[in-house]
Structures are given as structure tokens and as C-alpha cells.
Amino acid sequence: MTIEASQLAPAREDRPASEPATLPVLQVRGVSKRFNTKRSDTLALSNINLDVAEGEFVCVVGPSGCGKSTLLNVVAGFELPDEGEVLTSGTPIRGAGSDRVVVFQEAALFPWMNVRANIEFGLKLAGVPKQERRDRANEYLKLVGLQPFDRAFVHELSGGMKQRVQIARSLAVDPKILLMDEPFAALDAQTRDVLQEELQSIWQRTGKTILFITHNVREAVLLADRVIVMSPSPGRIKREIRISLDHPRSPDSHAVVDLSADIREELRNPDHLAVGPGERWTI
Amino acid sequence: MSRAPGALAATIGETRSLKVPWKALRIAAFYLGLLSAWQLIYLAEFWPPYVFPGPRDVYEALRYNIENGDLWEAGKVTLRRMAIGYSLSIVIGLAIGVAMGSLKWVDETLGSLVLGLQSLPSVTWFPLALLWFGLNERAIIFVVLMGSVNSVAISSRTGVLGIPPLQLRAARMFGGRWWEQTLYVVLPGMLPSMVQGLKLGWSFAWRSLLAAELLFVSISLGHLLQVGRDLNDVSQVVAIMLVIVAVGIAVDRLVFGRLEGWVNERWGLRQP
Numbered sequence: 001m002t003i004e005a006s007q008l009a010p011a012r013e014d015r016p017a018s019e020p021a022t023l024p025v026l027q028v029r030g031v032s033k034r035f036n037t038k039r040s041d042t043l044a045l046s047n048i049n050l051d052v053a054e055g056e057f058v059c060v061v062g063p064s065g066c067g068k069s070t071l072l073n074v075v076a077g078f079e080l081p082d083e084g085e086v087l088t089s090g091t092p093i094r095g096a097g098s099d100r101v102v103v104f105q106e107a108a109l110f111p112w113m114n115v116r117a118n119i120e121f122g123l124k125l126a127g128v129p130k131q132e133r134r135d136r137a138n139e140y141l142k143l144v145g146l147q148p149f150d151r152a153f154v155h156e157l158s159g160g161m162k163q164r165v166q167i168a169r170s171l172a173v174d175p176k177i178l179l180m181d182e183p184f185a186a187l188d189a190q191t192r193d194v195l196q197e198e199l200q201s202i203w204q205r206t207g208k209t210i211l212f213i214t215h216n217v218r219e220a221v222l223l224a225d226r227v228i229v230m231s232p233s234p235g236r237i238k239r240e241i242r243i244s245l246d247h248p249r250s251p252d253s254h255a256v257v258d259l260s261a262d263i264r265e266e267l268r269n270p271d272h273l274a275v276g277p278g279e280r281w282t283i
Numbered sequence: 284m285s286r287a288p289g290a291l292a293a294t295i296g297e298t299r300s301l302k303v304p305w306k307a308l309r310i311a312a313f314y315l316g317l318l319s320a321w322q323l324i325y326l327a328e329f330w331p332p333y334v335f336p337g338p339r340d341v342y343e344a345l346r347y348n349i350e351n352g353d354l355w356e357a358g359k360v361t362l363r364r365m366a367i368g369y370s371l372s373i374v375i376g377l378a379i380g381v382a383m384g385s386l387k388w389v390d391e392t393l394g395s396l397v398l399g400l401q402s403l404p405s406v407t408w409f410p411l412a413l414l415w416f417g418l419n420e421r422a423i424i425f426v427v428l429m430g431s432v433n434s435v436a437i438s439s440r441t442g443v444l445g446i447p448p449l450q451l452r453a454a455r456m457f458g459g460r461w462w463e464q465t466l467y468v469v470l471p472g473m474l475p476s477m478v479q480g481l482k483l484g485w486s487f488a489w490r491s492l493l494a495a496e497l498l499f500v501s502i503s504l505g506h507l508l509q510v511g512r513d514l515n516d517v518s519q520v521v522a523i524m525l526v527i528v529a530v531g532i533a534v535d536r537l538v539f540g541r542l543e544g545w546v547n548e549r550w551g552l553r554q555p
Contacts (some may be wrong), residue, residue, distance in 0.1 A: 078452060096456040108453040111550045112471040121467070125459030155551025255329065 023090050025177050025209045026052040026075065026100075031084035033070055033235075043234035044070040047080070050228065050237065052177065052211055057203055059212045059224035063267060067235020068213045072181050075211065076102050088176055098122055101170040102179045107184050108166060109154045115165050116141070116150040122173035140168035143202060148150045160191035166197070171206065178214040184200065184219070193251060196222055216258040217267070222251050330423030330539060336518040341525070343517035353507060354526065361492065362530075364420065368427025369488045376432045376484065380439020380471065390440070397436050405491035409498060416479040423495050430491025431484040438480015442473030474546050482539045 022233050033045040044067040052058050060068045073079040076097035077084055086093045088100060101122070102108075102131060119137045128136070141147045144164035153160065164184055170178055184192045200223060214220050220227045224243055231238040241263065245255050318338055325337035326451040332340065348354040379397065384392040412422035446469065454468040496505020504527060511519035546552065 069306075077454060078456075096458075098456060098458050101456055102453070104449055104453065106449075107447055110450060110454075110468065110472070112474070113360055121454075122457035124467070125457045125463055153551065155549075221325045 001195055024051040025054050025056075025089060026050070026211065027087040027090070028071070028075065029084050029087065030053050031071070031074055031081040031086065033067070033074060033079065034080050040283070044232035045074070046236045048084070048235075049236060052209060055207045057210045057212065057223060058228060058229045059214060059216055059220035059223045059226070061214055061220040061263075062230030062238075063232060064215060064230040065235075066230040068215075069242050070235065071230075072179055072211070072213050076100055076179055076219075093274070098126065098173045099176040100179055101173060101175040102181055103163065103170050103183045104164045105182045106159075106162070109162055109169070111154045114151050114153055115146060115157070118154070118165055119169045119172050122169060126173060136172050137168075140172045143171070144168045145207075150190060158191070159187050159249070160195055163187065163195060164198075167202070171202075171208065175208075177209040177211060180210060182214055183212075185216070190220075192219075195257060196251065197248065199223065204247055217263050218251060218256065221260045221263065222249050227263070231267075231268070289306075321384075321443045329417050333515065333517060336521065340374050340518040341521045344516065345522040345525070348507065348519065348522060354504065357502050358526070358530075359503045360502060361496065364415060364427060364503070365488060365492055366422055368424045368492065369431060369485060370426070372428045372430075372432040372435050372484060372488060373481070375428070377434025379432070379441050380436040381443055381465070381473075383436065383440040384443025385469075395442070400429075401433040401437065405487065406494040409495055418500070423492070425448065426495040427492045429497040431488035434480055434487055437486040438477050438483065441479035441480065443476075444470060445476035474542075475550050475552065478539065478543050478546055482535070482543070485534065485539070487529070492528060 013139075028048050028050040031045055031048040032043070035042045035044050048067075048071060050058075060071060062068050066268065070079065074081050075093075077086075077093050077100065093100070108122065113121065116137050119140055120133045123133045123136055137150075138147070141150055144167055146161065146164055149157065153167075157165065166183070184195050187195065196219060202208075203223075212220070212223060221243060227241045227243060229238045229240065230236065241259075243259070245253075250254055251257075267271065291377055325332070325335060329335070336344075345354075379393060383394045383397070405426055408426050409422075412425045416422040416425060450472060451468065454464055459467075493505045493508075494502045497509050499506060504523060507523045509518055511517070511523060
């Protein structure tokens with residue numbers, strides 16, 4: 001009996017390997033979400049379809065009320081779609097999970113834990129042994145440049161440092177995809193510039209798949225391989241623009257500035273069409 | 284944990300050592316004045332000494348109770364009841380309060396009952412406790428429990444509702460079992476809005492216990508008060524009252540003061 005079972009086990013493990021390796025990390029399939037209140041009935045998301053490939057950096061941009069945050073909440077598993085489904089590596093999601101970790105805009109760290117404990121929190125819940133937790137936390141403290149502050153409490157950190165801790169805490173559990181919900185929107189301009197630069201370098205070093213929500217067009221153009229433009233009422237994907245500029249990019253480079261101005265014009269004026277994929281901006 | 288930069292810490296230390304401890308001096312002067320006023324009124328003999336004893340009489344009564352061992356015996360019994368009753372009320376109150384804060388239907392049903400029962404003075408549970416348990420420890424611990432469990436439950440409910448939803452959401456996405464979420468996130472997250480409730484629960488428990496002990500026959504702090512009354516010994520009554528106040532202050536400083544300090548340090552709240 002025992003021998004038979006152990007002989008069967010490898011055969012079962014073989015099967016997933018035969019699946020195509022190109023399966024997108026994230027698939028959003030026909031997702032709709034409606035919010036009903038006493039006064040209004042809003043279609044926050046209308047038939048959203050979106051694939052994100054392994055290692056891709058995708059930014060979702062749009063005016064407030066276009067449903068971009070709702071989309072992130074559905075992907076994170078915090079909210080259920082009314083229609084459609086979300087799959088990670090081909091498997092439908094069931095609620096929130098550590099394969100899709102979110103970096104929130106603010107106030108999502110635990111004030112009763114110091115920086116190190118915050119970073120180790122996800123690992124602790126995953127049952128990672130103590131020594132390995134320490135090592136992993138050290139690695140990610142180093143990645144975000146916060147080693148000297150590992151025993152500091154959350155309230156002692158600046159806004160930018162808090163966001164670094166959130167990034168480290170999220171990456172430490174090695175999620176399939178990192179979800180970022182306007183993570184730099186509450187920061188001052190200088191700190192934002194620094195963190196955008198660091199996020200580019202973190203992404204290049206770790207090769208992590210990232211879905212990044214922002215209302216800042218320049219930020220989207222600066223960071224993303226692909227910008228998804230959403231428009232409101234109902235919240236839908238208007239179009240997507242592939243950005244083939246090399247990383248790291250500078251927020252002041254002509255290509256970034258000109259393309260964001262073009263996209264902003266399109267957001268303001270529906271008749272204007274920003275220069276699209278495969279055209280001027282694909283280098 | 285030496286987190287403050289050395290130079291800054293040194294500056295603070297220096298200014299502190301040079302400063303006159305005005306606060307301590309003010310407090311000492313106040314109590315010295317109070318004691319002198321007491322002594323003066325006593326010396327003026329508005330009332331006979333057996334009605335209004337002087338500080339010295341009270342001190343003698345206190346020393347007598349310490350030397351014959353009664354105070355230690357009574358104190359031990361009272362504090363033991365307090366420890367058991369208050370611990371029970373924290374465990375039960377937390378469970379009820381967390382349930383009320385997290386589940387709407389519990390809040391609507393059990394919540395209204397808890398609020399209603401809070402209007403009942405705890406000593407009114409005593410007759411029921413005697414009928415149910417008889418004249419024994421269980422009856423008196425029941426009274427302590429009923430005295431404080433409501434305020435612990437209500438403040439736990441407030442505590443759960445006071446946790447920023449984003450923190451709960453962030454915790455949830457990292458997975459883990461429900462008890463891990465409760466132990467690592469919900470319980471510590473509740474603390475800032477709960478400290479006052481725990482304090483209130485303690486003082487309710489303390490009051491309920493002493494009220495109940497007045498009606499009780501075995502040795503305890505409340506019983507020593509009653510003995511003083513029976514013997515017409517005002518000095519003893521005042522001495523025991525002072526002990527009761529002293530225990531209250533000590534617990535407030537040592538237990539709740541530390542808890543508050545910890546919360547203020549972690550959350551970066553200002554010392555009141």
C-alpha cells in the first residue's frame with residue numbers, strides 16, 4: 001500500500017507541469033460590480049477584462065469614480081463581483097489571500113508592532129519558522145533601505161517610510177502579484193519621486209508582477225509596461241497603452257512628460273486620442 | 284530598547300536632573316496641609332474623639348491591625364476574590380464584547396441586554412447570589428463578576444469597532460486561522476480604546492466586592508470595616524478606608540499606568 005501511494009504521488013505532480021507556462025498570473029474575466037444605495041444605483045465596473053502576464057507592471061489610471069479602486073478590491077478578494085470571475089495562474093480566487101497582497105494608501109500597518117514585526121507578520125501567519133522569518137525580514141528591510149529602523153514603531157516613521165514598510169511586508173510573503181492602491185498619493189512630491197524611483201528598481205530586481213492603481217497619469221507612464229485607462233459611469237476600460245520605454249525612467253524625460261500630457265488631454269477631451277500602441281512611443 | 288539618539292537622550296536627562304521637582308513638592312504640600320487641617324480640627328474638639336479621631340488615633344488603629352495580622356489576612360482574602368472575579372469578568376466580558384463588535388446580530392440581541400443590566404447596581408445581585416450559591420466564596424465572586432463584566436464587555440465592543448478597518452483588511456489578506464487573527468490583530472488593536480474600560484471595570488469590581496464584603500461574615504477588608512462599626516471604633520473604620528484607597532491607587536499606578544504607558548508608546552499617543 002505505502003509503496004503504491006508513493007509511486008503515485010510523482011505522477012500527480014507531473015500533471016500541472018504540462019500546462020502552458022504562459023498562463024497569465026492574473027486574469028479578470030467579464031467582471032461587473034454594482035453598488036446600490038438608497039439614493040443611487042451605480043455600475044462601478046462594467047464587463048472588465050484584463051490579463052496580467054508574469055513579471056508585468058500594469059498601471060490602471062482614471063478619474064475618481066471610474067471604479068479603479070473597486071477593481072483592485074475585487075482582485076484582492078475584499079469584494080465579490082456581481083458577474084465574472086478573477087483567476088490567479090488559472091485558479092479562481094476565493095476571498096482575500098496572501099498570493100495577492102495589497103499596499104494600501106495609508107494606515108494599514110499595525111501600530112502595536114515594530115517595523116520588523118510588521119514585516120514578519122505575514123510570514124508568521126504562513127507558519128514560517130522564526131529564524132527564517134528573521135532572515136527574510138532582514139532581506140526585505142535591506143531592499144527598502146530600512147535596516148536601521150527595524151525596531152522603530154509605526155508612529156515614529158514618516159509617510160514614505162511607512163509605505164516602504166508596507167512594500168517590504170507585502171513582498172516578504174512572496175505574492176504572485178503585488179497590488180498597489182494609490183500607494184504614493186498621500187506623500188509629498190519629493191518623497192513620491194524617490195519612492196517611484198525605488199519601486200522601479202525593486203521591480204527590476206525582483207521581477208514581481210505588479211498591478212498599480214493611480215489617478216496620476218505621469219506616475220502611470222513613468223512606472224508601467226502597460227497603462228490601462230478607465231472611464232467612469234459605468235466604470236469600464238477605455239483603452240490600454242503599451243509603454244515600451246526602458247527602465248529606469250525619469251519623471252522629467254521628454255518621452256514620459258509628452259506621453260502623459262497626451263493621455264491627460266484624452267481624459268479631459270474624449271475626442272482626442274493619445275498616440276497609441278506601436279506608434280511614436282514604442283522605441 | 285535604546286531607540287532615542289544618544290545626544291538627545293543626554294540633553295533630556297540633563298534638563299531633568301537640574302529641574303526642581305515642583306510636581307512632587309506640590310503634591311506633598313497638599314497632603315501635608317490636609318493632614319495639618321485634620322489635626323487642627325481634631326485639636327479644636329468640635330466633636331468628641333470617639334466620633335472624630337485624629338491622625339494619630341487612625342495611625343494607631345492601622346498599626347494595631349497590621350501587628351495582629353488581621354490586615355494581611357483580610358487583604359489577602361479580598362485581593363484573591365478581586366483577582367478571581369476581575370479575571371473572570373475580563374475573559375467573559377472580552378468574549379461578549381468582541382462578539383458584539385464583530386457580529387451585528389449579537390450586538391442587536393445580547394448588546395441590548397448588556398446595556399440594560401449595566402443600570403443594575405452590582406450589590407443588588409447579592410440576594411440572588413446568596414440564594415443560588417449560599418453564603419460562600421462563589422456568591423461573592425459572582426457579585427464581583429456581575430459588577431464589572433458589563434463595562435468590560437461594552438468597552439471591548441467599542442475597542443473592536445475602533446480598529447481601523449484597513450488594518451483588519453490588511454491582516455485578513457495574510458491569511459491565518461481566526462484565532463491567530465484574534466490574538467495577533469483584534470486583541471492588541473482594541474487596546475487604545477479599551478484601557479479606560481478595563482480601568483472602569485476594575486473600579487466597578489472593587490466597589491462591588493467591598494459592598495458585598497460588608498454583608499459577609501468571614502475576614503476581609505470589608506468585614507474589618509463592619510467590625511469597626513460594630514465596636515464603635517471610628518479610627519479603625521477610617522484606617523481601613525485609607526487602606527482601600529491605597530490599594531486602589533497602587534493598582535491604578537502599577538497595572539493600568541503601565542498598560543497606558545505601553546499603549547501610548549506604541550501608538551504614539553500623548554501622555555495625558
